[in-house]
Amino acid sequence: MRVSHWYLFLLILFYIQVRCIANFRDHLVTKTPYRFIENDNVDVGPYPGCEIQKSWMMIRHGSRYPNEEVLDFMQNTLPDLRDDILKFHNESKGHFNEYQLSIFKKWSPLNISMSEEKYLSNEGRIEMERLASRMQLRFGKIMPKHYSNRTYIFKHTPTERALESAKHFAIGLFGESVAKNVTFIKTAKNDPVLRFYKGCKYWEKFVKKNYKTYEQFQLYNGGDEMANALKNISEILGFNEPLLYGIAKLLYKTCAFEQSFWGEDYVSPWCFFLTDESIQALEYSEDLKYYWVDGYGFPITQKLACTVLKDIAQFFLSKNSYSSTFQYSHSGTILKILSYFGLYNTDGVLKSNNRDPNRSWRTSYIDSFASNIGFILYRCGDVDKVLVLHQERPVRLPECEEELCPLVTILKARKESLIKCDIKKMCSLLHEEL
Numbered sequence: 001m002r003v004s005h006w007y008l009f010l011l012i013l014f015y016i017q018v019r020c021i022a023n024f025r026d027h028l029v030t031k032t033p034y035r036f037i038e039n040d041n042v043d044v045g046p047y048p049g050c051e052i053q054k055s056w057m058m059i060r061h062g063s064r065y066p067n068e069e070v071l072d073f074m075q076n077t078l079p080d081l082r083d084d085i086l087k088f089h090n091e092s093k094g095h096f097n098e099y100q101l102s103i104f105k106k107w108s109p110l111n112i113s114m115s116e117e118k119y120l121s122n123e124g125r126i127e128m129e130r131l132a133s134r135m136q137l138r139f140g141k142i143m144p145k146h147y148s149n150r151t152y153i154f155k156h157t158p159t160e161r162a163l164e165s166a167k168h169f170a171i172g173l174f175g176e177s178v179a180k181n182v183t184f185i186k187t188a189k190n191d192p193v194l195r196f197y198k199g200c201k202y203w204e205k206f207v208k209k210n211y212k213t214y215e216q217f218q219l220y221n222g223g224d225e226m227a228n229a230l231k232n233i234s235e236i237l238g239f240n241e242p243l244l245y246g247i248a249k250l251l252y253k254t255c256a257f258e259q260s261f262w263g264e265d266y267v268s269p270w271c272f273f274l275t276d277e278s279i280q281a282l283e284y285s286e287d288l289k290y291y292w293v294d295g296y297g298f299p300i301t302q303k304l305a306c307t308v309l310k311d312i313a314q315f316f317l318s319k320n321s322y323s324s325t326f327q328y329s330h331s332g333t334i335l336k337i338l339s340y341f342g343l344y345n346t347d348g349v350l351k352s353n354n355r356d357p358n359r360s361w362r363t364s365y366i367d368s369f370a371s372n373i374g375f376i377l378y379r380c381g382d383v384d385k386v387l388v389l390h391q392e393r394p395v396r397l398p399e400c401e402e403e404l405c406p407l408v409t410i411l412k413a414r415k416e417s418l419i420k421c422d423i424k425k426m427c428s429l430l431h432e433e434l
Contacts, residue, residue, distance in 0.1 A: 062124025132172025
């Protein structure tokens with residue numbers, strides 16, 4: 001083969017990879033690696049006449065290993081499925097090309113022990129270190145490279161992935177040797193700020209365990225769009241019968257987890273079956289579930305996050321020496337906070353029959369691994385103003401006219417929720433819906 005032909009062949013293979021990436025990377029819901037959405041632009045402002053004072057951040061842990069169910073599926077079911085796919089191809093079934101089949105032939109399951117389920121992965125460590133480095137470039141005055149336990153506060157939930165995320169964020173700020181001296185505060189499982197919904201009997205009964213919460217999710221999964229998606233996936237794999245939704249979802253998760261596990265240049269063969277049609281159906285199914293469980297489905301869900309605003313206000317208004325506080329939590333916390341502040345609520349009520357590909361509530365963007373919400377306090381003359389960041393990008397709260405918003409405006413807009421912010425009372429099974 002002439003050199004020019006080799007070059008053309010390599011270009012074609014590269015094009016196939018890029019097409020694969022384009023098909024799935026924007027639709028991996030809450031398992032999206034943060035590198036797909038991180039903000040490399042470290043420029044903020046300027047805000048003339050304003051001086052930065054403090055920062056408060058809530059950060060979801062970085063990319064992690066799969067849970068036990070997904071690990072078991074990947075290690076004990078996928079090798080047989082891979083062999084079936086190669087066999088189907090020899091029988092002229094399925095729709096994989098030779099390049100994709102070569103990747104399947106080389107594939108082997110992740111070598112992860114069940115005891116390491118949900119542990120922070122190497123990708124998660126990198127995400128945290130890079131995020132910290134960028135935040136320091138933006139706000140070095142209140143995030144100095146010199147560590148002091150009188151300047152910084154680090155809090156985390158009692159999970160390995162949250163603690164390790166905090167440690168690697170600290171490495172990104174101070175370097176590895178200094179980070180060993182950082183004080184990390186482990187909170188209770190039901191901490192009123194980091195996991196305010198844990199142990200809330202009212203929320204668990206009337207939201208998490210309420211069949212109505214999953215009604216739209218189940219209707220969509222039993223509807224025509226999902227049926228067509230499952231049929232499409234089955235045809236690509238080479239199956240004679242439509243795939244069960246549960247199997248398709250596990251394949252979908254495998255695609256996401258392998259992308260984060262193997263890093264930026266790897267394309268998992270378990271992403272090859274995800275056409276635009278099928279992946280958007282799988283994505284919307286998950287978005288429906290998270291919308292109703294952790295978002296705008298029920299008023300109590302977002303109202304519980306009033307404790308977060310109370311914590312922010314107390315930190316900003318206190319006269320202590322702390323300049324930055326970082327708290328490491330989980331997906332459910334991030335989504336509830338976004339809902340409490342009225343963000344990504346421009347779609348109307350999400351239902352099984354109104355999928356909008358351009359909707360704002362897309363967990364692939366708003367709740368990836370390492371998702372983060374930051375509140376940066378500025379003093380502008382004699383007025384305290386707040387810059388709100390989500391995924392490192394300025395966002396304007398509904399009540400704010402500009403991205404740098406008076407703190408009093410934010411507090412006034414949620415005055416009633418702050419007055420009624422009694423977690424014990426809200427979580428009582430005896431109280432009426434707030």
